[in-house]
Amino acid sequence: MTVLVNTAEGLYCPAAKAWIDPHRPVQRALITHAHADHARPGCDEYWSTSASEGILRQRLGQTINLCTLNYGEQQSIGDAQVSFHSAGHVLGSAQIRLEVKGEVWVVTGDYKRCSDPSCAPFESVPCDVLITEATFALPIYRWSDGATLARNIQDWWQGDRSRPSLLFCYAFGKAQRILAELAAIGVDEEVLLHGAVETVTRHYRDAAIPMVPSRPVSDIPRKESLAGRLVLAPPSAHRSSWMRRFPSPQTAFASGWMAVRGARRRKGYERGFVLSDHADWQGLIRTVKDSRAKQVYVTHGQNDVLARYLMEVEGIQAAPLAALG
Ligand SMILES: [Zn+2]
Numbered sequence: 001m002t003v004l005v006n007t008a009e010g011l012y013c014p015a016a017k018a019w020i021d022p023h024r025p026v027q028r029a030l031i032t033h034a035h036a037d038h039a040r041p042g043c044d045e046y047w048s049t050s051a052s053e054g055i056l057r058q059r060l061g062q063t064i065n066l067c068t069l070n071y072g073e074q075q076s077i078g079d080a081q082v083s084f085h086s087a088g089h090v091l092g093s094a095q096i097r098l099e100v101k102g103e104v105w106v107v108t109g110d111y112k113r114c115s116d117p118s119c120a121p122f123e124s125v126p127c128d129v130l131i132t133e134a135t136f137a138l139p140i141y142r143w144s145d146g147a148t149l150a151r152n153i154q155d156w157w158q159g160d161r162s163r164p165s166l167l168f169c170y171a172f173g174k175a176q177r178i179l180a181e182l183a184a185i186g187v188d189e190e191v192l193l194h195g196a197v198e199t200v201t202r203h204y205r206d207a208a209i210p211m212v213p214s215r216p217v218s219d220i221p222r223k224e225s226l227a228g229r230l231v232l233a234p235p236s237a238h239r240s241s242w243m244r245r246f247p248s249p250q251t252a253f254a255s256g257w258m259a260v261r262g263a264r265r266r267k268g269y270e271r272g273f274v275l276s277d278h279a280d281w282q283g284l285i286r287t288v289k290d291s292r293a294k295q296v297y298v299t300h301g302q303n304d305v306l307a308r309y310l311m312e313v314e315g316i317q318a319a320p321l322a323a324l325g
């Protein structure tokens with residue numbers, strides 16, 4: 001049975017009359033998480049996890065028609081049983097499980113397997129068909145744990161207190177993970193936030209995620225020196241006029257792409273920290289095996305590499321998502 005099909009708007013479940021993370025406005029959208037490439041405006045009806053609600057409304061509008069479910073809660077939508085299961089990617093992120101006439105399909109959305117103190121851990125969901133992302137599906141991608149990373153960031157920051165330390169990272173997910181990883185290794189010094197980071201961080205505070213104390217940069221009096229302070233900002237602020245507030249800063253970028261030699265230099269950062277909210281190569285393969293899926297479809301990034309590896313090495317039926325009718 002085909003539980004999901006490819007359409008111009010994205011993955012569609014005929015039994016639920018619903019699209020998953022549709023690219024265009026549709027009547028009913030099931031949203032894996034509130035990142036902009038997954039949650040787009042203009043749909044008549046949205047479904048998401050309860051933990052996504054605050055950020056989703058902030059991004060798509062307070063008045064969107066949104067129904068929420070807790071992780072694991074079963075809901076009938078049309079002829080499908082729908083539930084959301086933690087993806088370990090960002091606050092509220094979910095895999096979507098669809099069951100139609102006893103057949104179970106799972107769409108992972110974005111996910112990761114390593115522990116992250118800023119969101120719920122990934123949950124393995126057994127299924128017949130798994131649709132997995134493949135953003136970092138090459139064996140060169142292998143992440144170290146968050147504590148090691150937090151200690152590296154702390155050493156870099158504390159290593160030069162004569163100037164501000166500007167750490168660029170995505171405003172939703174990455175920044176809050178850094179605040180939480182720093183807290184987890186015992187840092188309690190206040191970190192300053194760019195406005196775009198601050199607005200998202202508030203939702204994490206509302207969810208009682210333990211993080212180091214933080215304050216918007218804009219709350220610091222102009223005449224006060226920012227030497228020795230750690231500041232988190234989105235990549236869009238790099239080399240913008242916002243940087244004038246920080247005389248001769250040391251700069252760094254935290255991203256999974258920092259694992260690629262040369263990426264840091266190309267973007268003009270002094271230092272790169274490899275930090276990803278996606279699964280690494282081992283994490284992707286482990287997830288496919290844990291799901292015990294008979295058929296796997298792969299989407300985003302290196303989908304052909306992962307599909308071929310699963311077929312040839314693991315003997316699992318796999319194909320890029322485009323192969324799904
Ligand atoms: Zn995402």
Ligand SMILES: [Zn+2]
Binds near residue numbers: 035037038110
């Ligand atoms: Zn994504």
